[in-house]
Amino acid sequence: MWFIKLIGKLKFTGFVCFFIFVIFFFGPLLNLLLLAFSGEWQYPDRLPSEWSLTWWTFVLQNDAIISSIWLSFLIATIVTLISLLICIPAAYAFARIQFPLRRFFLFSFLLTNAFPKMGLYVSIAVLFYQLNLMNTFVGIVLIHLINTLMYMTWIPSAAFENVHRSQEESARDVGASPLKVFWHITLPMAKPGIIVASVFTFLSSLNEAEGTFLVGIPDYRTMPVIMYSIIADYPSTAGSVFSVILTLPTILLLVAARKFVGAESFANGFKLK
Amino acid sequence: MSIQLSVEGLSKIYQTGEGVRDISIEVAKGELVTLLGPSGCGKTTVLRSVGGFVDPSEGIIRIGDRDVTNVVPEKRPSAMVFQSYNLWPHMTVYDNLAFSLKLKKKKKSFITERVDWALNLVHLTGSEKKYPSELSGGQQQRIALARALLLEPEVLLLDEPFSALDAKLRHELREELREIQAEQNLTMLFVTHDQEEALSISDRIVVMNRGKIEQVAQPYEIYHKPASLFVAQFIGRMNFIKGYAQPDGIRIDQLIFPNERGLIGEVAVGIRPEDVKLSEGKPSIEAKVAKIMMLGHYVEVTLHTIFGQLKMFIDKNEINTVELGRIVHVTLTRIQSFQDSNENYLERNEAYATI
Numbered sequence: 001m002w003f004i005k006l007i008g009k010l011k012f013t014g015f016v017c018f019f020i021f022v023i024f025f026f027g028p029l030l031n032l033l034l035l036a037f038s039g040e041w042q043y044p045d046r047l048p049s050e051w052s053l054t055w056w057t058f059v060l061q062n063d064a065i066i067s068s069i070w071l072s073f074l075i076a077t078i079v080t081l082i083s084l085l086i087c088i089p090a091a092y093a094f095a096r097i098q099f100p101l102r103r104f105f106l107f108s109f110l111l112t113n114a115f116p117k118m119g120l121y122v123s124i125a126v127l128f129y130q131l132n133l134m135n136t137f138v139g140i141v142l143i144h145l146i147n148t149l150m151y152m153t154w155i156p157s158a159a160f161e162n163v164h165r166s167q168e169e170s171a172r173d174v175g176a177s178p179l180k181v182f183w184h185i186t187l188p189m190a191k192p193g194i195i196v197a198s199v200f201t202f203l204s205s206l207n208e209a210e211g212t213f214l215v216g217i218p219d220y221r222t223m224p225v226i227m228y229s230i231i232a233d234y235p236s237t238a239g240s241v242f243s244v245i246l247t248l249p250t251i252l253l254l255v256a257a258r259k260f261v262g263a264e265s266f267a268n269g270f271k272l273k
Numbered sequence: 274m275s276i277q278l279s280v281e282g283l284s285k286i287y288q289t290g291e292g293v294r295d296i297s298i299e300v301a302k303g304e305l306v307t308l309l310g311p312s313g314c315g316k317t318t319v320l321r322s323v324g325g326f327v328d329p330s331e332g333i334i335r336i337g338d339r340d341v342t343n344v345v346p347e348k349r350p351s352a353m354v355f356q357s358y359n360l361w362p363h364m365t366v367y368d369n370l371a372f373s374l375k376l377k378k379k380k381k382s383f384i385t386e387r388v389d390w391a392l393n394l395v396h397l398t399g400s401e402k403k404y405p406s407e408l409s410g411g412q413q414q415r416i417a418l419a420r421a422l423l424l425e426p427e428v429l430l431l432d433e434p435f436s437a438l439d440a441k442l443r444h445e446l447r448e449e450l451r452e453i454q455a456e457q458n459l460t461m462l463f464v465t466h467d468q469e470e471a472l473s474i475s476d477r478i479v480v481m482n483r484g485k486i487e488q489v490a491q492p493y494e495i496y497h498k499p500a501s502l503f504v505a506q507f508i509g510r511m512n513f514i515k516g517y518a519q520p521d522g523i524r525i526d527q528l529i530f531p532n533e534r535g536l537i538g539e540v541a542v543g544i545r546p547e548d549v550k551l552s553e554g555k556p557s558i559e560a561k562v563a564k565i566m567m568l569g570h571y572v573e574v575t576l577h578t579i580f581g582q583l584k585m586f587i588d589k590n591e592i593n594t595v596e597l598g599r600i601v602h603v604t605l606t607r608i609q610s611f612q613d614s615n616e617n618y619l620e621r622n623e624a625y626a627t628i
Contacts, residue, residue, distance in 0.1 A: 164358035169326055170417070171361070172346040173353045174373035174424060184372070188363045 035240040055241045072223040076205040079144040083201050087152035095160035109150045121211045143211035148201040159193025199257045203250050277302040277460040278428045283332030293318050293484040303458040309471040310481035320464045324353045324430050336427050352426035356433045359417035360405040367401035370420050391419035411442045429461045468508050480504050502611040505543045514580045516542035523610050527556040536612045543609040549585035552604035562595050
């Protein structure tokens, strides 16, 4: 074919692969977006036959939904701050101190992802009942922390490892105490990694549904939990409106942090050392 | 001259059994002393102990009149330049330099003035706003040096500061460092594994091997009168051949040399290539010219003799006096002899042959 000859076989294959990728990646998103703004959309039609903002007004005027949005953002913020407090010192320890079973402990942060989440949550729920943590704010935060510890330890730990010892030592040498060295040298140098980890943490908390559902019901309903019931109870349009709202902060955060969210920062976080 | 830095009986043994034992060094004010040795000889351990980054197991370190053995690095009147990764990449050159002054809460006008002074000293005026990543390796090391100088250290410590740079730049910076040192009357302890670097910049050299001091002397003496076989082998080029020591002298074939050290039996004899001379008269050594290499201002000639290979340096203008494959007669104007076991001697001879 003439156009294959024109651009070369390899390039053509690359182009096709890219095209397939784009369809797979953006297709569902586009469909979601169309659905969110459609009034009526029957099967054979390629596009909605009627456009409408009905479900947007429904979602945005429903108090339960609005409060769930606020709750989600509040929880995500608190979870991010707490994991920062817990994990930054841990990450620094993993990067700098050689202690027995260091790799084992670092690896253990992955374990929470190795089991089916629901099974894990159910067994945690048993524990939470005994501790009276069911249906509490603290309980939800704890459940979210289980998922975010991994990001917050692995990525900053790699970032700390990239700070050379002689860079810290020369700061000591010019008169900075260990605490000042950490504050003025080590922490700012590891900042990109920490920001990346914070973004992941925030988003993962924002999108967490299973654990929140189990622990928070009936009083604490976050966005993803509400979305489940909306998808179950209302037409699919309502669900897609909600999905768009849920996707929005993700996109905004990633764009804001794209300076730091390089493939390199991410890959560095998951190097086994 | 007053003693600015004194290290007394310093020992630091690591869990692996390596380390340094019983090191004593004194550095006078305004003196540049080099710690020289192969990698793993403990020279960096000594330097880091002085800087406060290694806790010595034993010994006392004094800077000026003060015992600083147990003082933390930030409180020591020393400044250190590391081999690499000296600078903080998230700060501009200005901030890198001003960091120590800001910690001391100096006035801004004072800081600017001092940073200007330091940058001028290392010939990098006007680079305040650059980030370290925008500088070349040599420039980065210069900034590191400037930052150390801003501390007005009583002792400046340098840990192979130029070893990551290419040869030409290394020479340039070496000269510059020597100039700054003389100008500011700095007391310096310099670590290197490069014997040429040590010979060229030091007032005195401390040669170390396996955690111990082999010799402390001025560069000329280190080269001219190496105190041990190790020093002889490590510093400069040296031929090693077997000799036989008797009370009346050391015999090499027909040649007899004075036995200054009173050695007995088989000895290792070291001869600098420039001390091998062509000779017509007797007694002399018969040698066959095996290789001729023009090396700029001198010529390296490889000779085969009955006791092995000999390297000889001759002036470039004398290149026509030797011819490949011809038999020549040489004499040795100066030798160094060392008592050493036969085994060791052979091992070292081989080591030399591979150079």
